[in-house]
Amino acid sequence: MTMSDTSAVSSSSAPPEAAMPGRSWSAWFVQTPGVLPAATFVAIILVWEASCRLFEIPSFVLPAPTRILGGFDAVSTGRWAEHVWATLRVALIGYVLSIAISLPIAIILARSEILSRAVYPILVVVQSTPVVAIAPIIIVALGSGDLPRVVITCLITFFPLVVSTTTGLMATPPELIELSRSLRAPVIREITQIRLPFAIPYIFSALKISVTLAVIGAVVAEFVAADKGLGYFIQFSTSMFQVQQAWAGLIVLVLLSLVLFQAVTAVQRIWFPWSLPTERA
Amino acid sequence: MTAAQPAIEFSDVGQVFRTASGALEALRGVDLSIGRHEFVAVLGPSGCGKSTLLRLTSGLIRPTSGVVSVFGLPVAEPRDDIGIVFQKPTLLPWANVEDNVVFPVRHKTGRVTPEDRANARIIIEKVGLAGFEARLPAELSGGMQQRVGIARALFMNPDILLMDEPFSALDALTREEMGFELLRIWEAQPKTVMFITHSISEAVLLADRVLVMSERPGHIVENLVIDLPRPRGIETSNQKAMHDYVGHLRGLLLKRAA
Numbered sequence: 001m002t003m004s005d006t007s008a009v010s011s012s013s014a015p016p017e018a019a020m021p022g023r024s025w026s027a028w029f030v031q032t033p034g035v036l037p038a039a040t041f042v043a044i045i046l047v048w049e050a051s052c053r054l055f056e057i058p059s060f061v062l063p064a065p066t067r068i069l070g071g072f073d074a075v076s077t078g079r080w081a082e083h084v085w086a087t088l089r090v091a092l093i094g095y096v097l098s099i100a101i102s103l104p105i106a107i108i109l110a111r112s113e114i115l116s117r118a119v120y121p122i123l124v125v126v127q128s129t130p131v132v133a134i135a136p137i138i139i140v141a142l143g144s145g146d147l148p149r150v151v152i153t154c155l156i157t158f159f160p161l162v163v164s165t166t167t168g169l170m171a172t173p174p175e176l177i178e179l180s181r182s183l184r185a186p187v188i189r190e191i192t193q194i195r196l197p198f199a200i201p202y203i204f205s206a207l208k209i210s211v212t213l214a215v216i217g218a219v220v221a222e223f224v225a226a227d228k229g230l231g232y233f234i235q236f237s238t239s240m241f242q243v244q245q246a247w248a249g250l251i252v253l254v255l256l257s258l259v260l261f262q263a264v265t266a267v268q269r270i271w272f273p274w275s276l277p278t279e280r281a
Numbered sequence: 282m283t284a285a286q287p288a289i290e291f292s293d294v295g296q297v298f299r300t301a302s303g304a305l306e307a308l309r310g311v312d313l314s315i316g317r318h319e320f321v322a323v324l325g326p327s328g329c330g331k332s333t334l335l336r337l338t339s340g341l342i343r344p345t346s347g348v349v350s351v352f353g354l355p356v357a358e359p360r361d362d363i364g365i366v367f368q369k370p371t372l373l374p375w376a377n378v379e380d381n382v383v384f385p386v387r388h389k390t391g392r393v394t395p396e397d398r399a400n401a402r403i404i405i406e407k408v409g410l411a412g413f414e415a416r417l418p419a420e421l422s423g424g425m426q427q428r429v430g431i432a433r434a435l436f437m438n439p440d441i442l443l444m445d446e447p448f449s450a451l452d453a454l455t456r457e458e459m460g461f462e463l464l465r466i467w468e469a470q471p472k473t474v475m476f477i478t479h480s481i482s483e484a485v486l487l488a489d490r491v492l493v494m495s496e497r498p499g500h501i502v503e504n505l506v507i508d509l510p511r512p513r514g515i516e517t518s519n520q521k522a523m524h525d526y527v528g529h530l531r532g533l534l535l536k537r538a539a
Contacts, residue, residue, distance in 0.1 A: 175371040182339050182359040183389045193388055197375055274375045274417060 063244040068251070071244035075233075084252060086229035087218045090146055091260070094153025095214040099207070102158045106165035106199075107191060116166075127159040131217060135224045144225060153217030157210040164206030168199025201275040204268045211260045219253065230256070286353050288441060288473040289315040289338055294347035295498075296333050307333045309498035311347070317440075318471035322484035324530065325494030326538065331477045333499070335443045338475060339363050351441065364434030366444040370426035372418040372433075378405060379414040382432045401436060407466060408432045424455040431463070441473045448483070456480075460487055461514055468512055481534070485509075485526045486517060493533060503533055 029035055045065050051057065052064035059067055072080075109116040135152050142148035172195050180190045222231030230253045237245035268275060296308040307330040315321045323331050336342050337349045340359040349356045351363070372381045380387075382401040387393045405414055408428040418426055427447060434442060447463075448456040460483055467474060478484050484491045485507055493503035507526055509517055517523055 173369070173371045175367040175369065176373075178336075178339075178341055178367075179365065179371075179385070180388060181341055182363065182365055183385055184359055185388045189388055189391065193384075194373075197373070200375075272375070274419065 060241055060243045063247055067244045068247040071237075071242070071246075071248035074237075074242065074245045074248070080252070082228055083230050083233045083249070084256065086226070087215065087222065087231060087253070088256065090149040090153055090218040090221065090229070091211075091214040093146065094150045094217055095157055095211060097150060098154045098157040098161060098210065098214070101154065102161035103165060105158075106162050106169060107196075109162070109166045110169035110195070123159060123162060126155065129155075131156045132220055132223075135220050139221070139225045149218060149221035149226070152221040153214050156217040156220075157213045160206045160209045160213070161203070164202045165199055168202025169195045171202065172198040200272050204264070204272065204275060207264050207268075208261055211264050212257045215253065215257045215260065285317060287314040287350075288317045288319070288352060289313070289475065290348075290350040290353075291334070291337070292348050292350075294337065294344045294349055296330065296337065296342075297345045306498040308344075308500065310500050313492060313501055313504075315473060315475060317473055320467060320474040320476065320487060320489045322476045322478055322488035322491045323494060324478060324481060324484045324491055324534070325499065326496050326534070327479060329494045329496050330499035331479075331494060332445050334494075335365075335445050335475060335477055338441070339365055339443055361437065362440040364437060364439035364442050366427075366430050366434045366442065366447045368446045368449055370418070370423075370430035372426060372429055374418055377415050377417055378410060378421070378429050378432075381418065381429050382436050384433060385437050401432075404432045404435050405429075407435070407469075409462065422455075424451055424459055427451065427459065428462075431466070435466070439472065441475070442467075444474065444476045446477050446479065449479070456483070463487065464511075464513055481527050481530045482518070482523075485523055485530065486513060491526075491530065493530065495537060502537070503530070505530065 029039070048062075049065050052059075052062060052067075057064075063071070075083075105119075109119065131152060134155070138151055138155075139148045142151060169191075176194050176198075177190065180194055185193075218229065219231035219234075222229040223235055226232040230249050234246045234249040234253070237243070237249060291311045291313045294308055294311040295306070298305045298307055311334070313334075323334060325331050333342070337344055338351065338356065340351075340356045340363075343357075351360060373384060376384065379398065379401050382405060383393050383397050386397050402411075402414060405411060408431055410425060410428050410432065413421065413425065418429065421429070427450075430447070434444075448459050451459060464487060476484070476487060488507055491503070491505045491507060492501050493505070494500065495502045505526065509520065509522055509526075
């Protein structure tokens with residue numbers, strides 16, 4: 001263990017035994033999980049703060065981290081919770097709806113080559129449409145309220161889910177399909193007991209991408225028309241030149257995305273541990 | 282071959298596959314007959330249609346011409362009395378050993394009875410995996426995974442066992458060990474075995490009879506009865522007769538390849 005550690009610390013030509021005592025601290029620094037990225041993060045914040053003060057950067061260009069912290073106080077905790085909930089609700093409803101739509105579509109595409117050929121180009125067209133551009137049109141068509149926002153979130157999230165799930169459904173070992181046919185099992189069980197479980201790793205990689213896209217979808221919808229939500233808050237703050245507030249909103253948004261991403265990862269780890277890449281030393 | 286009705290019979294079977302690059306004739310004029318509880322190995326160059334024989338027998342595909350019969354009846358669809366062991370174990374990665382073994386009944390009927398589970402544990406013990414019932418495939422070696430594959434094929438208690446190069450993915454030592462293990466299982470509970478392989482010594486060591494196939498379009502060019510005493514084991518591989526059989530088959534395959 002220690003022998004291989006030293007090579008990671010430094011490529012110095014000194015014999016490892018002689019160098020060990022002086023290196024134990026730096027070895028700890030490099031090896032302990034989380035320490036290195038945390039230190040990098042702190043360093044960036046410090047450089048940021050120092051630069052803002054040293055070069056007297058105007059706060060509307062780049063507010064110092066301490067000023068951004070002040071931005072959190074601009075609204076009450078209750079208002080923050082309202083904004084977070086508004087964005088989270090739309091993102092989650094859109095996400096769940098998107099999963100409910102894309103799984104059956106994927107199953108149909110994987111089963112029928114003709115339907116796949118017919119529908120796939122349309123899916124690509126939908127995916128190629130910039131969501132930011134179509135959002136105002138959808139808002140006008142569907143009015144205010146959650147519905148248009150949920151639709152926008154669905155539009156941005158369902159494509160990776162459909163494509164990845166379809167790929168997963170097709171990636172089943174052909175031997176197991178032959179086994180299924182040799183047992184004359186009903187097709188529905190071929191899907192539920194073989195194909196869908198085999199697609200789980202593919203589905204989860206898409207679920208992880210889509211959950212962060214869902215937040216983006218909700219924010220885009222809020223940019224166009226909303227009176228609540230983190231997207232609305234950021235836009236409102238910038239229009240008032242309260243840039244530190246906008247930054248505070250942005251940070252909350254990033255944290256929200258990270259928490260959702262980790263939640264999906266946790267679901268996979270807890271209920272589908274076999275679908276994770278094997279971690280072997 | 283027994284005087285009774287053969288378990289598997291091919292008469293003048295031809296198989297043509299339609300592919301993107303045109304018709305591919307895999308088999309032409311295949312005649313063969315495998316008696317009940319006979320262990321027959323099929324040997325031949327790669328791509329000669331060995332696996333096609335197996336899939337025809339299982340009823341997964343129908344012959345383009347000729348007739349494939351199992352126990353006297355033409356094969357029209359997959360039958361319940363046939364178990365298949367694939368080249369790769371192809372287990373369900375999320376299911377433990379026991380759940381993998383009972384999978385055929387879960388898949389066919391949608392439910393598993395306590396009786397099925399008891400049955401599975403007996404078979405798991407028979408293939409030498411007692412104590413590993415709750416392990417996941419990823420925790421097993423390649424040889425152990427293939428034991429699970431064999432247990433899964435035996436679970437429905439088939440009369441016929443079709444094996445498609447089942448040990449070719451294993452290292453040489455494990456492969457030999459698995460061969461003897463298979464013979465032990467087969468001798469305790471005789472079944473008709475159609476064993477596809479490209480290893481000459483494996484074919485001779487295991488089988489009552491070796492069928493040699495030609496290159497495409499495949500047909501049977503040799504039918505060699507292996508008259509070696511059973512039960513066979515390590516000492517069988519050292520017998521002169523064994524070497525004679527292997528030498529004869531190697532000569533035949535080399536001559537055809539030349």
